Amino acid sequence: MSRNINIKKGLDINIKGAASISQHKSVKSDICAIVPDDFPGFTPKPSVKEGDHISVGGEILHDKRFDDIKITSPVSGIVKAIVRGNRRKIERIEIAVQGNDEKIKFQLNDKSREELKRIIMHSGLWVMLRQRPYDIIPTPDKTPRDIFVTGFDSAPLAPDFNFILKDKETEIKAGLEALSTLTDGNVYIGLRTEKNLCKAQNVTPIVVSGPHPAGNAGIQAANISPVNKGEIIWTTDLITVSRIGELLLTGTIPTETTITLTGSEIAEPKYITAPIGAKIGSIIAGDIIESPHHKRIISGNVLTGIKVEPDGFLRYPYRQITVIPEGDDVDEFMGWASLSPNKMSVNRSFIGHFLKSKLFSPDARLLGGRRAMIMSGEYDKVLPMDILAEYLIKAIISRNIDDMEKLGIYEIAPEDMALCEFVDTSKLEIQKIVREGLDYLRAELE
Numbered sequence: 001m002s003r004n005i006n007i008k009k010g011l012d013i014n015i016k017g018a019a020s021i022s023q024h025k026s027v028k029s030d031i032c033a034i035v036p037d038d039f040p041g042f043t044p045k046p047s048v049k050e051g052d053h054i055s056v057g058g059e060i061l062h063d064k065r066f067d068d069i070k071i072t073s074p075v076s077g078i079v080k081a082i083v084r085g086n087r088r089k090i091e092r093i094e095i096a097v098q099g100n101d102e103k104i105k106f107q108l109n110d111k112s113r114e115e116l117k118r119i120i121m122h123s124g125l126w127v128m129l130r131q132r133p134y135d136i137i138p139t140p141d142k143t144p145r146d147i148f149v150t151g152f153d154s155a156p157l158a159p160d161f162n163f164i165l166k167d168k169e170t171e172i173k174a175g176l177e178a179l180s181t182l183t184d185g186n187v188y189i190g191l192r193t194e195k196n197l198c199k200a201q202n203v204t205p206i207v208v209s210g211p212h213p214a215g216n217a218g219i220q221a222a223n224i225s226p227v228n229k230g231e232i233i234w235t236t237d238l239i240t241v242s243r244i245g246e247l248l249l250t251g252t253i254p255t256e257t258t259i260t261l262t263g264s265e266i267a268e269p270k271y272i273t274a275p276i277g278a279k280i281g282s283i284i285a286g287d288i289i290e291s292p293h294h295k296r297i298i299s300g301n302v303l304t305g306i307k308v309e310p311d312g313f314l315r316y317p318y319r320q321i322t323v324i325p326e327g328d329d330v331d332e333f334m335g336w337a338s339l340s341p342n343k344m345s346v347n348r349s350f351i352g353h354f355l356k357s358k359l360f361s362p363d364a365r366l367l368g369g370r371r372a373m374i375m376s377g378e379y380d381k382v383l384p385m386d387i388l389a390e391y392l393i394k395a396i397i398s399r400n401i402d403d404m405e406k407l408g409i410y411e412i413a414p415e416d417m418a419l420c421e422f423v424d425t426s427k428l429e430i431q432k433i434v435r436e437g438l439d440y441l442r443a444e445l446e
Contacts, residue, residue, distance in 0.1 A: 002194060005223050007210025009384040011346065011419055013156045015302065016359040017322075019260035021163045023270030027285075029278035031313075032075050033092045036061060038316035039127040040435070041136025042069065044090050052079045057104035057123065057253050060093050066140055068117075072124030074255050074276035076102050092313065097275070105251040116178050120244060123253050128240045128316070132218065132227050134442045135413035135435075144234040146185040146225060149176070151238040152192050152208075154215030155301040157262035159319055161238055163271065164258045168242045169198075175245030176200040182234075189238070190220040198238075213384070218416045222385045227410045235413075237317070259314070261287055263323040264361035265295050276318050281310040283321060294326035296364040303418035304431065327363030346423050370427045382419040385411060389420055393430060396437030404441060413438075 036044040043064040048054060055076045063069040077098040085091045106119050117140055120126045131138040138144070152161050165172065180187045180202035189198055190208045198205060206220060213219045217235035227233055243254050257276050262269045267289050274283055280297060288295065298305035299315040302322055306315050314321070332338055343350055344360040379389035387408035395403035414431035421430040 002205040002207055003224075004207045005190075005209070005220065007208065007214040007219065007223065007384045009380070009382060010211035010213055011382050011423070012154070012211040013302070013344070013422070014357070014359050015156050015324075016264040016361050017262045017266050017269045018157050019159065019262050019269040019271055021160065021271060023268055024272070025270060026273040027278070027282050028097075029275050029282040030097055031080060031094055031279050032077075032097060032275050032277040033094045033279075033313040034060060034071055034074075034277050035092045035313065035315060036071070036090050039071070039137055040439075041131070041134065041139075042071070042127055044071070046082055046090065046093070048079045048082075048093070050079050050082055053077070053099075054079060054095065055099075055102045055104050056255050057106065059122075059124075060095075061090070066121075068121045068140065069126055069137065070122055070124050071127055072104075072122075072253065074253075076100070094313075095277075101255065103252045103255075106247060106253075107251060108248060111178075111181065113181050116181055116248075119247065120178075123247050125240065125244055125247060125253065128236065128243070130217075130235045130413070132221070132233050132235065132413065133410035134438045135218075136438075136442070138234055139232075142232055144183045144185070145227075145231045146221075147179050147183050147187045147234045147236070148217045148221040148224070149179070149187065149189040149236055149238055149241055150215055150217040150220060151189050151198070152215050153237070153319065154212040155303060155320075156212070157260065157269075157320065157322060158215070158301060159258070159260040159271065165238060165242055168245075171242045171245035171249060172198055172238060173200045173245065174248050175241035175243070176203050178244055178248055179234075179236075179241065188220070188224055190215075190217070210384070213416060213419060216413075216416055218411070218413050219384055222411050222416075226386070226408075229405060229410055231410075239317075239319070257314075257318040259283075259318060260320045261323075262320060263298075265289050265291075265323040265325060274314065276314070278314050280308050280312045280314065280321065283314065284310065284323065288323060294329050296324055296326045298322040298324070302362070303422060304415045325361065325363035327365035330363065330365070366427055368425070368427050373426050373428070375425045378423050378425060379417075379420040382423055383417070385416065387411065389417065393428070393433060396433055396440075399437075399440060401441060401444060404437065409437060409441060 044061045047059040054073045059070045061071040080094040080096040083091045187203045190206045299308045392407040414434045
C-alpha cells in the first residue's frame, strides 16, 4: 500500500534553460577527477601514487577510520595528479583516461547484511549514501532505523529520473531489496505518481506532491518519520539505488552518468551521458551561447551546486550542470531595487513576484548586503519541516548544543535549507552555517 504526502510549503523557481529529452548526446573526457570534499564524513587516505595504472573500480582512496570504505575509479587510466591544498589536504585525484575500460569484478558471496555492506563499501558506492544525523556517509557499524529513497529531483532545472532510469527496473528492484536487508526498519521511496511505484519486497512507496524541496529525501523523511536524538536513518536517491543493483547483478560498477546541461546561457539545453567526474570543458564544449558577458558554471543546481571553471570537474551527485550569467558586468538602473518585470522575486514589492508562469534568467549577484537577521518568518514559508529554522540558525551560530538539539538539527542537511538561503533578506550563507554546525556537533558528541 502506498501513502500520500502533500508538501504545502516550498517554492518552485522558474528558470529558463530546461533540458529536453529529445536532445541527448554522449561525450568523452580525457581526464576525470574525484573530489573527497563531495563526501562529508569521509577522511581520505590515498591508495595510489601518481603514475599508477588503475582500472574501473580500482581503489584510489580509503577512509582513515573505516578502511573498508573506499572511493574507486570511474575510468581506467593513469593517476595523473594527487592535488593537495593547505596542510596537505587532498583536494582531488585526477586520472588520465587510457586503456579499454577494463573493470574490476566484485564478487558477492551471499546476501547477508555484512556481505552486502562489504561489497557496497569496496565498490565505492557506499560514499553515495547519506546518514542523518550529521548528513555524512553512513557509519558502517551502525544499523539505520529506516532508509529513505527519493525517486525524483524537484530542484530548478533538475533531470527527469524517469528518463535517466528507463529500462532500469531490474537494477532498481535489486538495489531496493539490498537496502531492505541493511535495515531492521522500513525502506521508503518517494515518487511523484502512483504509476511509477516500484514493486520490491519490504519497500513502502510514498506519493509526494508539492513544490521544491519535496524531492529531497530529508524532507520526505521529516514528513513520514522524523529523526529523533539517538536514532539513525539513511537517505539516498533512486539513481544510486540503480547503481547498487547493477553492482549486485553484474559485479561491476557503472562508469557513466546521465546529466542535464541547463541554464539560460546554454544554446540547446540537453541530456548528456558522460564519465563520472568528467572535465567540465568536455561537457559544455560548443553548447554555451557566445556573448561578451561573464558566465557562471555550476556543477549542480542553482541552489546547492558548486561554482566550477571550464577546467574543473563534474561534482557529486553527478546530475546536472547549470550555466547562468555571472552578473558582475551588468549595469542596471537602480540595481537591486529595480522594478523590472524581468527580475525574479518572492517579495510582493516586485512585479516579478506576480508573474507565476514567466521563465526568468537570473544571474549570480547577491542583490543586497549581508546583515543581521532582521526579518522573521521568512524561512518558515519555504521549509516544510516541523522546526523553527530561524532559531535553529541562531543556535548554530552561537554553538549552543542544547538548543541545536531541541530545535531539530538532527533532522536537517544543508540542502534542506537551500531555499531559506534563497529567500533570506539578510543574505546569510545558511547552507555553510548548517554544514559547520553539523560538523561541530559531531566533533563534540562523538
